[in-house]
Amino acid sequence: MKRKSRGYLFFHNTKNQHNLRIATHIMFLLLVIEKLVTSATAYLSSGELLFSFSLKLTDIICISVYVSVAILLAAEVKYKYLLIPDFFLLFVKLYTVAQNLYLLFAHYETSSLYEKIAALSKVSEGLLFSLFLILLFIGKLIHTRRVYSKNYPFVCMRLLIACFPVTVGFEVLKTVIKAQINADALVYFFELTKNILNEAFLDLPYFLLLLLLAFVPETRH
Numbered sequence: 004m005k006r007k008s009r010g011y012l013f014f015h016n017t018k019n020q021h022n023l024r025i026a027t028h029i030m031f032l033l034l035v036i037e038k039l040v041t042s043a044t045a046y047l048s049s050g051e052l053l054f055s056f057s058l059k060l061t062d063i064i065c066i067s068v069y070v071s072v073a074i075l076l077a078a079e080v081k082y083k084y085l086l087i088p089d090f091f092l093l094f095v096k097l098y099t100v101a102q103n104l105y106l107l108f109a110h111y112e113t114s115s116l117y118e119k120i121a122a123l124s125k126v127s128e129g130l131l132f133s134l135f136l137i138l139l140f141i142g143k144l145i146h147t148r149r150v151y152s153k154n155y156p157f158v159c160m161r162l163l164i165a166c167f168p169v170t171v172g173f174e175v176l177k178t179v180i181k182a183q184i185n186a187d188a189l190v191y192f193f194e195l196t197k198n199i200l201n202e203a204f205l206d207l208p209y210f211l212l213l214l215l216l217a218f219v220p221e222t223r224h
Contacts, residue, residue, distance in 0.1 A: 135209070
């Protein structure tokens, strides 16, 4: 309880609240940049490492969500309005889970071990992050200047923190499996680094957003 109380006391300071708002806004802008950068894919052609760049519909939706959240944070709107862009992110996560569950079970006999691990990775991370978002939605709806469960943000925090080691574990396992089949070490290292950074850049802005929702009183705009 003392650790939780220190969190509330730290953000009771208006300067710390202001710094948290700025940091959260900046991280969502950086998340947009990171999403664009990590849309690149590495491959070998005639012994040369090359990169291709492409954006799927889900990537475009995610980028739109991050830009919208950054704009809403800059405008200091009421927390409940942040539900709108995050709802679309939840849709993307649940769609990814459903898609990979279908691939996992419909093609289980013909899928390679790597493909099964890749599908399980996306399902695990997608479910954890979706549950985090759902709980975050509840927090946004009930958050007022005086009423907020003291345990609630820490439950959300544990779910969000769990996403990173789960992703790292699966990514390392995928790299080990792929490296045994092919010796393109540079390609696998690039993909491993890209996917880990992708998860870290997603988790950190939402970790800061959770702190903002839990500890900083909302404006009345």
